Amino acid sequence: MRPAVARVLTEAAHERPGLVVLGADGHGLAMGVRSAFPERYIDVGIAEPNLVGVASGLARAGHAVVVGTMAPFLVRRAQEQIRNDVCNPNLDVTFLGVGGGLGYGTLGPTHHAPEDLGSFAAMPNTLVLCPADATEAAWAVREALDWPGPAYVRLGAREDAVLYPDTEPFDLGRGRPLRPARDALALAMGAGVAVALRAADLLAADGVGLGVLALSALKPFPADEIRAAAASTGVVAVVEEHLDATGLAARTALALAGTWRGRFLVHALDDRYPPVGDRAELLAFYGVDARSVGSAVRAAAACGGTP
Incomplete structure (x- = not known):
């Protein structure tokens, strides 16, 4: 899913001059943005609460913000900041959680996030998406970027089976x-x-x-x-x-x-x-x-x- 999403973010950065992408000690999702627009990529290091605080400030300044990092640390370390700094004020921040569920496998329960979707769904104003493959992931990120408020997309950490063709029609409101x-x-x-x-x-x-x-x-x-x-x-x-x-x-x-x-x-x-x-x-x-x-x-x- 990550290469497909990286292409979507690069396209979005070209189309939206105000888009900023943030990371926490990792830039796999933002490689294209980092290359084309280095001033619009910020890596805060291993500091997820600070990551969300910076995202909140940029969103309040009028930027569309994408936060991409490992799901277990985003969901657990920054839950208070996600709720109070982004979701309660309904800010335009798209969260991309890599490795939700059991995505990081052998790294153990410290790196598992079995509760990530439910945690974000419990927040006010949120869109919560869980794509099944790279095709759906690209669509989901585009939907999240268009959502007028906070959104969360769970992304796989490893390869997922390809289930849908590039032309698959997805509908946010229907299965x-x-x-x-x-x-x-x-x-x-x-x-x-x-x-x-x-x-x-x-x-x-x-x-x-x-x-x-x-x-x-x-x-x-x-x-x-x-x-x-x-x-x-x-x-x-x-x-x-x-x-x-x-x-x-x-x-x-x-x-x-x-x-x-x-x-x-x-x-x-x-x-x-x-x-x-x-x-x-x-x-x-x-x-x-x-x-x-x-x-x-x-x-x-x-x-x-x-x-």
Whole structure:
């Protein structure tokens, strides 16, 4: 995702003379901006609260500001500054968090950010996006730059499977149906989309039809669309690389509460201390893998979705 986003930021810097990009001991996202407009790139070092303070000041001075750094340190170290200095006054700052979720794998829980999307979604005035591949990441950053206030985009730290062509039409307010729902429906975003698609392929071999609805945004959340999609099935599975209590699963449960009856399956991260492993191994540990999703959906579908 990072090279694709770096190109978007470079294009945006040429189009928007007031755009400034900030980093914290890393400039991978801003290589093009740094080369073409060195005066419009600022690296504050390993000082994330200061990073957000500088971003706030530049935004108050009329600049469009992009902050790009490692998600775990941005979300945890600078949470107070993000809320009070940027989100409460509704300033034009786009936050790009690299390595949200389990993106940094073997570096361990100090470098994991399973709560990043929910943390930003809890802030006032925010747009929160979680792209699944480089194509969607480029679109998401453009959307965030156009958003009239604070926005957060989770970006992968390593390579992600390419799921969408360059011409894929994305819509901020709607999901994308990638598989038709017959026996069950999977709601997924970010890394969960590829997992859900693999699970659908596994289930198809057994004659079980798992629909996949891919979402781009945790906020604004398409609650009406999810209720409509769930109405046609008795099994709904949420697949996400995020803490179960504050992400897609939690918001889906709220959207469906009181209006839908069926089997609700959650494949998300929980608060267990993780073993040492790469991203794929960690996702499997938490049950966010095609085999786990397929097994749970197969069992639920066999019961006809009866709670």
